[in-house]
Structure formats: C-alpha cells, structure tokens
Amino acid sequence: MKPTIAPFPAARFRRARSSSSVRALVREHTLTVDDLIWPVFVRDGEGVEEPVGSMPGVMRRSVDRVAQAAVEAQALGIPAICLFPYTNAALKTEDCAEAWSPDNLSNRAIRAIKAAAPDIAVMTDVALDPYNINGHDGYVVGGEIINDETVEALVKMTLAQAEAGADIIGPSDMMDGRIGAMRQALEASGHRNVMILSYAAKYASAFYGPFRDAVGASGALTGDKKTYQMDPGNSNEALRLIERDLTEGADMVMIKPGMPYLDICRRVKDTFGAPTYAYQVSGEYAMIQAAAQNGWIDGEKVMLESLLAFKRAGCDGILTYFAPQVARILNA
Template identity: 80%
Template sequence: MSHLGQAPFPKTRFRRTRQSPQIRALVQENTLGVGDLIWPVFVRDGEGVEEPVASMPGVMRRSVDKIVEAAREAADLGIPVICLFPYTDPALKTSTCEEAWNPDNLSNRASRAIKDAGIDIAVMSDVALDPYSADGHDGFVVDGKIINDETVDALVKQALSQARAGIDIIGPSDMMDGRIGAMRDMLESEGFQDTMLLSYSAKYASAFYGPFRDAVGASGALKGDKTTYQMNPGNTDEALRLIERDLSEGADMVMVKPGMPYLDICRRVKDRFAVPTYAYQVSGEYAMIQAAALNGWIDGEKAMMESLLCFKRAGCDGILTYFAPAVAKKLHGLR
C-alpha cells in the first residue's frame, strides 16, 4: 500500500534522495545546532582547580574561577546556557540543608562571578536539597520518610537565593508536589518576574544517575532510594499529568530526565503540549558512550552526534549534555 500521493516503485525510489551529502542535507527533517545545547558543569571550592570525575571521562569539577573560564569558552562557542551543579564540602551537609539557600554557596558564587565577568551566556541552576543533605535526598527526611510540604518551603528559599544571585533559569529537579506554583508565586512577589522555571517535570527513578551522584558527592550520603518522589520507569501517562500540572503552576519550560531511554516521553510531551521541551542526557548515558569509545568499541564522535540528533527527532527543543563543548566544536568545524 503506497503513501497518499506517492507512486509505487520504481517511480518512487527512496534512494534518490540519499545519493549525495548535498541531497541528504536538503531533505533532512531534523537538525542539531549549537543553540540546542545546555552545558551542565560541576562547581567545587578552591581556586585554580580542575578535578577529573573518574566515572565521567572528560568531565571536571571546577573551582569558581575555572567555571568562569568554562562559561567564557561556552559563550565563545555559541552555547546559550551553562547549568551549575555544586560539589559541596561534606562538612557543610546537614539534615536541615541550610547551605542550599546560603547566598554564598558554590552555585550562587559561580553565578555572580559569571555575571560580574560580563559573559554573554544564560545561567541555569539546580534546585534540590541532595547536594546539601547529610541524607543524600532531594527533600527533608523525617523518620525515614521524605516529607513534601516542608521541603517545598526550603526549595522556595533556595530558588530565591539563586534568583538574587542572577540565575536566569531555575531548574527544580526535586520532584516534590507543588513546588513550581510556590516558586512562581515567590518570584512574582519578590520582583523576579523575568526569572524562568525549567521544571524537571518528568524525572524518573533511574539507574542512569550514578556517575552524577559521584560528581556532586551525593552517592555516599544517600540512604535508600528515591522511588517515593521520582517517577516509576514503567509509567508514561503520569508524565503527561505532571507536565500539565507544572505548566498550570507557572513553568515556562519542561524537562524529561533521563534522555535516551525516555524518548517516547519527549515525543508525547511535545505532541500533547507544544511547549518548550528539553531532555537531560544524563551522566550514565554520557559515561556509557565515553567508556565504549575509549575501549574502541564504537566511534565516539559519531555516537555523540547521533545520540543528540535523536533528541531533536523526538521533539526536544534542546538538550542538557556534558558533550556540549565537543558538539559545538564539531558543528563549527573545530577540533
């Protein structure tokens, strides 16, 4: 059965439009550009520090001065957004997580430093308590249970501290109920009407986060798992309900996390809501590609580019990826 308006073979030969690079480019349906990239980076204390993350080959924890250099590199490459994640000194981690809204915590210092340097790049933050928690969870833990409403109050304070530090895009990754509405109300009342919320709306309880937890120092602290607040990997309709809720509460953009194992969710979200939709190519996805490439099992550069193009095909407007600088250089023809 032929497609409507499509002649049967041999009048239709699909290979005609694959015969040269020029023709393939002409008919390509989806493209990847530098403007699609958000670069996640890890901030640590110290000065002049670039410390490799063992489980993420090529990724560094950087001190604030080196984060400024990274932001300048990203801006020069045309990457529009850099996203900050703190590697907090274990001595500052408590069960009450006060460091999360400390005006001088690592993320806030890094944001101000980037802004003070006059770098033409948007700065995104992470809102969750796990980098500051002695328990390694995204929320407060009381009698072994992650409590919701008290956590939301703390997350609002954290978001306010970030807005005051000049963050352009606040990224709540905690998956507590009601936090988007609470943050939007706070931002409006405090005069931050232009501060954006990119909600981690459909964040799954995934095995692909392991290297990230190493990078932010949360692995050792984590007690139990996050299945009472992060999504069940078997669910899809729930993701749509979460997206709808967050949009109704004031989210400007939404995210699906992880990325490649959840492309079906990205497509359903984009088709249903037609809003700015993002995915996070998480640490485990990155580490698998890098490990296979380093072992000579795959062509790492081709796998990198293909993996990111698939997000665009699934409907994403952009991707958080640790590959961002390498991809930008490839797209610009640089080495």
C-alpha cells in the same frame, strides 16, 4: 499526515539519499549549537580542575575555573550553562541551610559567570541533595521524605539563586506543588523574568550513578528516591505531571533521563507543544565514553547521533556533557 507515494519505480527513496548535498536538503531534523545546555560541576578552592573518575572528560571546577568555562561556552555560542555544586561534607546538614546561603558554591559561581560571560544564560539546580546529610532531594523525617516543608526550603533556595543572577531555575526535586510556590515567590520578589525549566518527568533511574559521584551524593544517600521520582514503567503519569507544572507556571519542561525515555519526549511535545528539553544524563554519557575509549564505537559519530535523536523526538534542547565538544564540531 498521510503521505502520498507513487508506486515503484516512479518513487525511488534512494534518490533523496544519493549525495550529501541532497541529503542535507531533505533532512527533517538538524542539531545546532543553539540546542545545547552544558552541565558543569563546581567545587571549592581556586584554580582547581578535578577529573570525575566515572565521567571521562568531565571536571569539577573551582568558581574561577567555572567562570573561565563559561567564557569558553559563550565564545562557542552555547546558549546556557547549568551549575551543580560539589558541596563540602562539613556543610551538609539535616536543615540544608547551605542551600539558600547567598555565598554557597552555586550562588558564587552565578555571580562569577555573570561578570565574566554576561551573554550566556545561567541555569541552576534546585534540590536539597547537595546539601542534605541524608543525600535526598527533600527533608527526611522518620524515614519519610516530606513534601510541604521541603517545598518551603526550595522556595528559599530559588530566591537566593534569583538574587545571585540566575536566568533559569531548574527544580529537579520532584516535590508536589513546588512550581506554583516558586513562581508565586519569584513574582512577589520582583524576579518576574526568571524562567523555570521544570524537571517535570524525572524518573527513578539507575542511569544517575556517575552524577551522584560527581556531586558527592553517593555515599550520603540512604535508601532510594522511588517515593518522589517517577516509576520507569509509567508514561501517562508523565503527561499529568507536565500538565500540572505548566499550569503552575513552568516556562519549559524536562524529561530525565534522555535516550531511554525518548517516547516520553515525543508524547510531551505532541501533547503540549511547550518548550521541551531532555537531559542526556551521566550514565548515558559514561556509556558512550567508555565504549569509545575501548574502541567499540566511533565516539564522535555516536555522540552526534545520540543528540540528533533528541531533536527527532521533539526536544527543543538537550543538557549534555558533550556540549563544548559538539559545539566545536558544529562550528567547524
């Protein structure tokens, strides 16, 4: 689109900025509660809310408290909540069998949320790292993260979550071929309406550090994840991955991290037009919170501006730890 612009003074762009009401009339992008997905960490115990030190304001919650959080989110109008387990170290093994146990933390939390807040969508995480003694998203054999055997395990994990009542499966593992395998298994098992929100372009980023603390994966991780997560220098590769996952049956796609990769969000939306999401990851959240707590920025204004940037870049929604806080502001 090439805009037609009259010469000055016929065209004065400041006219459209002259008041809050006029600015609202011409605003191109708007953030709403409907855009939010709230990531929540679940741990064992009962009545537990445990602060995550590197993520001010974020808690690890026991299943009963996660259900309470879902009730709160539903009342605020947040459409979806996403679960990440903080697994007991004793349950982390090389075969990662806890990942598809019907009674693991995530699956118990799904059932509890569905009982307490049936109108909120439950999204899950599909990757082996919370259950892997090596801290990797896939099986490790001879120092290599192997692909095909990992995909078989991820399919079992997917089906267990679908059986528990998950609405949206979120594969974050970055193994090749996993979307097609998951979609085929979901169809064959009668879970035809379970959606897949694929972490299709997940970068090997340094912005994930606080998250790994939150799920207890930092100490377990050996090496790095660069053989399966994307190189931060690549952009065209992201489009190839998005196209592959859409052709294999992903309903929605995600870019992770968020703000450092807004160019990828824009390219993906413009190229495919598919429902596109971004994850405002733990490092992004922690930086805003730390700067706000030190008085260096206005935390509330930066929070809202950062989320609006995702909408401007073409995202249909954002996973953000700010979700409840933002929802209260927008609802007010």
